[in-house]
Amino acid sequence: KLLRPPLVLLYSAVLNVVCAGISLVKMVRYWLHRNKAIQKRIEPHIQKYFPFHKPELEGVSPVAATYSGKVVKAPFDLAIGMVVPFGQSLMASRENIVKVRLHKLCLNKFLLKYYYQSKTYWTHTQEMKVDIGDIVLIEKCDPPIAFNTVYKLKKVVYPVGNIIDPVTGLKCEGSEYPIDVMQEWLKNYKKSAEPAQSE
Helix, strand or coil: CCCHHHHHHHHHHHHHHHHHHHHHHHHHHHHHCCCHHHHHHHHHHHHHHCCCECCCCCCCCHHHHHHHCCCCCCCCCEEEEEEECECCECCCCCCCEEEEEEEEEEEECCCCEEEEEEEEEEEECCCCCCCCCCEEEEEECCCCCECCEEEEEEEEEECCCCEECCCCCCEEECCCCCHHHHHHHHHHHHHHHHHHHHC
16 A cells, blocks of 8 residues: 555656657657658759749858859849949959849748848849949849859849839939929929819
8 A cells, every 4th residue: 555656656657758759759750751851852842832932042152152163043033133232342353243132022931921031142234334222133144154143134223313203203212312302393293283183
């Protein structure tokens, strides 16, 4: 009678260990097919079935490609981005190369939600004049210009300081267009819009 409580405790401890072992085996079975080999097989199909997935999820940046010699992958055929500086200058040490930052909505495959993600790519200017802050349209090069330059500049969409509101057609930002000039444009626009509303 005195040994019964310790035996009950021993049995319960053994039972807990067995249950924990079974759950551990189930967890191992569940994650067994999610190993590196499976992930390696799925990787080529991510861009096909999830075209707005995170660019270069396991890829190489242009800076890393410079040291390693690996080829940068271009996840998009066409993309709109903004020209950003190389440190303190516009161009790289190589001629006609600028850095363009893409800002894309990318799918998180675990949460099934889209989030903004940024990535920078080296782009060939094609002898076009660009400045820091320009909104540009870039196109994939086939074949690549270099191992770390896989995009080329197709069009300057919005030059810096010359952004136009697509609805009103008014210039809405930039040092060349002060507030008083913009207010005058707005007054003229309202005056021209009033007769149209009265009709």
